[in-house]
Amino acid sequence: SRSSSQPLPDLPNTLTLANITHNTDTHTNIPPTLLPYLTRNLHLTPNHPISNTRLIIESLFPSSTFAKYNTLPPIVTVAQNFDCLGFPSDHVGRSRSDTYYVNKYTVLRTHTSAHQAEKFRTLEREGKEGYLISADVYRRDAIDRSHYPVFHQMEGARLFSRRDKTSGQLVDEILKDLEGMPVPNVEVVESCKLFEEGENPVQVEKGHSVEEAVAVGKHLQRQLELVVSKVFSEAALAAGDSVAAKEKVKVRWVSAYFPFTSPSYELEVLWNGEWLEILGCGVIRQNLLDYAGQKESIGWAFGLGLERIAMLMYGIPDIRLFWSGDERFLEQFKEGVVKRFEPFSKYPQCFKDVAFWLAEGRGAAAAGGAGVAAGTEEGFHENDFMELVRGVGGDLVEDVKLIDEFTHPKTGRKSVCYRINYRSLERTLTNEEVDELQNKVRSQLEEKMGVQLR
Ligand code: FA5
Ligand code: MG
Structure with a gap:
């Protein structure tokens, strides 16, 4: 299908970053509009809320x-x-x-876990037992107030050496370290089992005893509960609520699956009456450690979303704000201390619908097609549509929702209707401006995705 297998026409033949030049090819699918983000480094920008959040967590x-x-x-x-x-x-x-994809062999990292192996390999050389990695990550995704094609993750890992120790000594050592850690101010409302035998993917790795995996899992959970406890007491103080700052944060441990950890968990936090996933983690699979020259270690790893935590901590309502150059946003974080974000006035939104027939007979969808709300069988990828809209509207698009799907009873053809919400964070958009954007979306839909407008 054209939208998924051809490089964008206006993409350069090479892409240079950090002094390395990469050739592009038919796999390339990075829109030129994404390139400026590769050097923004919000997590390193002094006083930026993403950087502040990183520093608060790093301090633990x-x-x-x-x-x-x-x-x-x-x-x-x-x-x-x-x-x-x-x-x-x-x-x-x-x-x-x-x-x-930069090309067939090279991608923009989709998570900070991409650096796990190389950083495990150099741990002894650095004289450390663990690491933290903070970085920008990239995913093709939906458009709404909590999704952006670029966001930031923090990866953490900690290894324990098994060299010259019995399994019992190793377990004692991990548990002793755990006892030395502060007690987090959280209430664990619900917890999945640390591991389960049988069909469940939450299992102890081959080569790990149950006692070892449980000790590592407990150490991991304690460390992450401390992160949550710190972040949320800061958030309550920011809101000027010293009573809430002393209250326990409600969390729950949910069993999860990642190909590189087992058992695996997600940590969810109760915030304004809603359970929010803030991180994934688990006991590192032994074959990954073996590959990374750590045959004699066992350990844990986690990956958390810095935007998600910053939005909770500061009460930031829209992920686009992090990228804004608006002084009314940036000046609120100047002091580096956590202060609750004071929203500036919201400008009006403007809804525009676009409906189209999906092209027929365009072959099978690309592998899996996850996240595709509509028309997978026609080879239509919702993320391609989202990116087209971002390419035209950029940060003037607040969200895009599928509002209707319809299959013609006679022809079996499928039609979809999306509602695009245009709203600037900085000013009121004119009708003419929005019409022009919407017309561009319509014409590009026909040209680039080969669909028939209704
Ligand atoms: C991962 O990316 C795993 N690499 C995490 C991990 C690391 C597991 C180490 C085990 C060991 P996931 O896709 O769930 O997992 O993302 C992790 C966190 O990143 C999420 O919990 C969330 O806080 C954040 N995140 C994920 N997608 C988005 C998004 N589109 N926008 C903002 N934050 C996101
Ligand atoms: Mg997840």
């Missing part, structure tokens, strides 16, 4: 134990991002509708 991980990496370039190999982490070859995450 002593530099004597944890190496800190904050400048790893975002272009990585398919091997780093997927293969060496054990992603199966047909995993949906690998598809061109979900991931930005």
Whole structure:
């Protein structure tokens, strides 16, 4: 299908970043509009809320134990991002509708886990037992107030050496370290089992005893509960609520699946009456550690979303605000201390609908087609549509929703209708301006995606 297999016409033949030049090819699907983001580094911008959030969390991980990496370039190999982490070859995450490819062998990292293996490999050389990595990550995704094609993650890991120890000694050592850690101010409302035997993917790795996995899992959970406890007491103080600052944060541990950890968990936090997932984590698979020259270690890893945490901490309502150059936003974070964000007035929104027939007979959809709300069988990828809209409207688009799907009873053809919400964070848009954007979306839909407008 054209939208998924041809490079964009206006993309350069090479892409240079951090002094490395990459050739583009038919796999390339990075829109030129994304390129400026590769060097923005919000997580390193002084006083920016993403950077402040990073610093607050980093302060819980002593530099004597944890190496800190904050400048790893975002272009990585398919091997780093997927293969060496054990992603199966047909995993949906690998598809061109979900991931930005620089070329067939190179991607914009979709998560900070892409650096796990290389950083485990150099741990002893650095004289550390663990690391933190903060970086920008890239995913093709929906458009709404909590999704942006670029966001920031923090990866953390900690290893424990098994060298010259019995399993019992190792377990004692991990539990003793855990006892030395502060008690987090959280209430664990619900917890999945640390591991389960049988069909459930939450299992103890081959080569790990149950006691070892449980000890590592408990150490991991304690560390992350401390992160949550710190972040949310800061948030309550920011809101001027010193009573709430002392209250326990309600959390729950949910069992999860990642190809590179087992058992795996997600941590959810109760915030304004809603359960929000803030991170994924687990006991690192032994084959990954073996591959990374750590045959004699066992350990844990986690990956958390800095935007998601910053939005909770500061009460930031729209993910686009992080990228805004608007002084009314930036000046609120100048002091570096957590202060609740005071929204500036909202400008009016403007809804425009676009309906179209999906092209027929365009072959099978690309592998998996996850996240495709409509028309997978016609080879239509919702993320391609989202990107087209972003390409035209940029940050003037607040969200895009599928509002109707319809299959013609006689022809079996499928039609979809999307509602685009145009709203600037900085000014009132004129009708003419919005009409012009909407017309561009319509004509590009026909040209680039070969659909028939209704
Ligand atoms: C991962 O990316 C795994 N690499 C995490 C991990 C690391 C697991 C180490 C085990 C060991 P996931 O796709 O769920 O997992 O993303 C992790 C976190 O990133 C989420 O919990 C969320 O906080 C944040 N996140 C994910 N997608 C988005 C998004 N589109 N916008 C903002 N934040 C996001
Ligand atoms: Mg997740």
